[in-house]
Amino acid sequence: MPAVELIPKGHVAHLVMNRPEVHNAFDDGLIADLTDAIDAVERDPAIRAVVLTGTGASFSAGADLRWMRGMATASEADNREDSLRLARLMRRLQFLAKPTVARVNGAAFGGGVGLVACCDIAIATDGAKFALSEVKLGLVPAVISPYVIAAIGLRQARRLFLTGEIFTAPAALAMGLVHETVPADELDAAVERVLGLLTKGGPVAQAEAKRLALGMGGMDAAAMEATDATNAALIAKLRVSPEGQDGLTAFLGKTQPSWLG
Secondary structure, eight states: OOSEEEEEETTEEEEEEOOGGGTTOBOHHHHHHHHHHHHHHHHOTTOOEEEEEESTTEEEOSBOHHHHHHHHHSOHHHHHHHHHHHHHHHHHHHTOSSOEEEEEOSEEETHHHHHHHHSSEEEEETTOEEEOOGGGGTOOOTTTHHHHHHHHOHHHHHHHHHHOOEEEHHHHHHHTSOSEEEOGGGHHHHHHHHHHHHTTSOHHHHHHHHHHHHHHTTOOHHHHHHHHHHHHHHHHHHHHSHHHHHHHHHHHHTOOOGGGO
């Protein structure tokens, strides 16, 4: 099965992350498939809106363990290239010229939070949980940081980037990461309501409205590409640093990093 399924339903494209056995965690395949699916949606004039979701119990658990194991032993240059691929995915989703809806069916950690933040509208189940836990590995949420900060604000980001704590769907709602929380059995109905609202707008006007909102908020695709390069270099440097190696090794080996010892 592909890591991502693109399922057209009328004028709506459903992009479904399909790795439920690892809670839709990121690896090279999922990043490539999701980027390709977004590019395909961009080129299809019949698609008016996009719904992004995951199969199984989680939306996306962040980085895949096997992928992290490979990155822990890779060079700084390879880590930078890897981070740039993730950064491109986030940038393509953020600036996709069509309305996007995150259907957050469960936990979203790390890069999963980034995907939620990059969508125009986010609806989560009441029981969904979120975390930006990279510091617990001696790392930082580098490439997703511009999008997360734009969604939740600098003050909230300063806390969550530093503590790495898990927070609930009501907390995500209060800080602006998601727009609505509903019981799990009402999630699809809530998404359909939003899609109904989106169909009332002109597609050209919606594309311009999205570009206008992002521009007024100081976000430009060309400028973001330069920011992505800087942030990719940062996370690559941290992954190969002594603290990053210590944190990744401890996490993968289910031991404690030295700073806890």
